[in-house]
Amino acid sequence: MIFENNIAFARSLDAQDSLAEMRSEFLFPEQNNKPFIYLCGNSLGLQPKVAKEVLQRQLDNWKNLAVEGWFDGQEPWMFYHKELKKLMAPIVGASPAEVCPMNTLTVNLHLLMVSFYQPKGKKYKIIMEAGAFPSDQYAIESQVRFHGFNADDAIIEVKPREGEYILRTEDIVKTIKEHGNEIALVLFGGINYFTGQWFDMQAITVAGHSIGAKVGFDLAHAAGNVPLKLHDWDVDFACWCSYKYQNSGPGGISGIFVHEKHFSDTNLHRFAGWWGYNESKRFKMEKGFIPEAGADGWQISCTQVMPMALYHESLTLFEKAGFMDALRNKSKTLTSYLFYIINEANKELGEEQYKIITPQNEEDRGAQVSIIAKANGKVIFDHLVANHVLGDWREPNVIRLSPVPMYNSFEDIYRTGELLLAVARSI
Known part of the structure; x- marks a missing residue:
C-alpha cells in the first residue's frame, strides 16, 4: 500500500x-x-463497555444464589472455566483441552516450570532472551536457585549483536545448539516487551527439541496480539496474561497451554491442588492426587469468577471480530x-x-x-x-x-x- x-x-x-x-x-x-x-x-x-454489566450479573448471582451459585443459575461457577476454554483456544492455536484460565501470569510460569524444568546431570541450564521482562528474569533465577544452581552459570542469555536491538533467529538457534548438551529448558517471550520483536517461535521450538530440551513461552505480549499455533508448532507449554491485548482488566486472569502430548506423562512433576483433581471424583475428598485430564489438571485453586467473567466477555469480542x-x-x-x-x-x-x-x-x-x-x-x-x-x-x-x-x-x-x-x- x-x-x-x-x-x-x-x-x-x-x-x-x-x-x-x-x-x-x-x-x-x-x-x-x-x-x-x-x-x-x-x-x-x-x-469493554459491557464490563460493568458483566460484573453486576455475577454480583447478582452471588447475592441471589450465594453458595448455590457454584451449581445453579445460567452460568454455574463450578464449570465456568470451560466456557472460556472454547474461546481461548483459537487465540493461541490450541485445542480447548490444551488451555485453561487460572491464576496470574508469573504464578503460572512457576507452576509450569515445576513440570517442564527438570534438570538432570549436565542438562540443567535454561536459555532465555537477554532483556526479558523482569518478572521472567526473577522467576527463572529463583527456579534455578531452588534446584541448587548458581543463576550466573545456569542461565544463558541470548543478546542482540553489538549495535543492534533485534535478536537474530540464527543467533538464537546457534546458541541453543552450541550449548545443547547442557540445556534442560528453552524459555523465551513470544514478543519482547521492549522492542516489540516477535520471535520465530516455531524455529526456536524446533531448535530446542533437536537438543532434547523442553520449550516454553511467556506470551504476555503475544496472546491476542499475533496469530499463534502453539499445538502445530509443538510448543511444550506457554502462559499469558489477559489484561493487555485481551482487555480483561487490571490483574486479569492468566491462561496456560500444555501440549496434549504431555497429558499422559506421569513423570512430570506438578504442584497439585483440589481444583486440578479429577472432576468426576473431586467431591469424594480422597487422598492421592489424580489430575483432571488436559491442561485443567494443572489447576490448583478454584475458579476466580469475577476475573473470568471479564475475560469471557472480552473473548466474545475476539469472536465477533473473527x-x-x-x-x-x-x-x-x-x-x-x-x-x-x-x-x-x-x-x-x-x-x-x-x-x-x-x-x-x-x-x-x-x-x-x-x-x-x-x-x-x-x-x-x-x-x-x-x-x-x-x-x-x-x-x-x-x-x-x-x-x-x-x-x-x-x-x-x-x-x-x-x-x-x-x-x-x-x-
Missing part, C-alpha cells in the same frame, strides 16, 4: 476498515472531557502506517529524531512500535500525554506506541504523528 501523510488519507483507511465498529465496544480514558488517543494496549487494554486473522491484517497496516508517519516526521525535521527499534519486517513484530528520541525522550513522552496521546515510557529511553486493531484507528496514527513532529520542533 502507498501511504499518504494527510488526515484525508487516514480517514479513508478508517472508512474501509471492516473492524471499525469494534471501537465502539470500548471506553476511552478522558481528560478535560476530551478522550485520549490510547496507544498503551500493550500494557493494559481498554475497558478472531486473529482479521485483527492481524489490520494490525500490520496500522503499524506500517505508524512507521511511515514517524519516518515522514524525521524527513521534515531533517534528521532521525525518532529511531525505530522495532523490526521493519511486519512479520517480525506485533502491534507495537518502539522509538528512541534523539534527545529529550521523557519530555516528548510527557508532551504526548499532555496532548491526549497515551503511550508508554520505558526506562532508560524508549517510547512504546501500541495501536491495537480492536479499537485504534488510522486517524489515531496520523494525529500522533502530528504531535511527534510538533514537539520535536518546539524543544
Whole structure:
C-alpha cells in the first residue's frame, strides 16, 4: 500500500476498515472531557463497555444464589472455566483441552516450570532472551536457585549483536545448539516487551527439541496480539496474561497451554491442588492426587469468577471480530502506517529524531512500535500525554506506541504523528 501523510488519507483507511465498529465496544480514558488517543494496549487494554454489566450479573448471582451459585443459575461457577476454554483456544492455536484460565501470569510460569524444568546431570541450564521482562528474569533465577544452581552459570542469555536491538533467529538457534548438551529448558517471550520483536517461535521450538530440551513461552505480549499455533508448532507449554491485548482488566486472569502430548506423562512433576483433581471424583475428598485430564489438571485453586467473567466477555469480542486473522491484517497496516508517519516526521525535521527499534519486517513484530528520541525522550513522552496521546515510557529511553486493531484507528496514527513532529520542533 502507498501511504499518504494527510488526515484525508487516514480517514479513508478508517472508512474501509471492516473492524471499525469494534471501537465502539470500548471506553476511552478522558481528560478535560476530551478522550485520549490510547496507544498503551500493550500494557493494559481498554475497558469493554459491557464490563460493568458483566460484573453486576455475577454480583447478582452471588447475592441471589450465594453458595448455590457454584451449581445453579445460567452460568454455574463450578464449570465456568470451560466456557472460556472454547474461546481461548483459537487465540493461541490450541485445542480447548490444551488451555485453561487460572491464576496470574508469573504464578503460572512457576507452576509450569515445576513440570517442564527438570534438570538432570549436565542438562540443567535454561536459555532465555537477554532483556526479558523482569518478572521472567526473577522467576527463572529463583527456579534455578531452588534446584541448587548458581543463576550466573545456569542461565544463558541470548543478546542482540553489538549495535543492534533485534535478536537474530540464527543467533538464537546457534546458541541453543552450541550449548545443547547442557540445556534442560528453552524459555523465551513470544514478543519482547521492549522492542516489540516477535520471535520465530516455531524455529526456536524446533531448535530446542533437536537438543532434547523442553520449550516454553511467556506470551504476555503475544496472546491476542499475533496469530499463534502453539499445538502445530509443538510448543511444550506457554502462559499469558489477559489484561493487555485481551482487555480483561487490571490483574486479569492468566491462561496456560500444555501440549496434549504431555497429558499422559506421569513423570512430570506438578504442584497439585483440589481444583486440578479429577472432576468426576473431586467431591469424594480422597487422598492421592489424580489430575483432571488436559491442561485443567494443572489447576490448583478454584475458579476466580469475577476475573473470568471479564475475560469471557472480552473473548466474545475476539469472536465477533473473527478472531486473529482479521485483527492481524489490520494490525500490520496500522503499524506500517505508524512507521511511515514517524519516518515522514524525521524527513521534515531533517534528521532521525525518532529511531525505530522495532523490526521493519511486519512479520517480525506485533502491534507495537518502539522509538528512541534523539534527545529529550521523557519530555516528548510527557508532551504526548499532555496532548491526549497515551503511550508508554520505558526506562532508560524508549517510547512504546501500541495501536491495537480492536479499537485504534488510522486517524489515531496520523494525529500522533502530528504531535511527534510538533514537539520535536518546539524543544
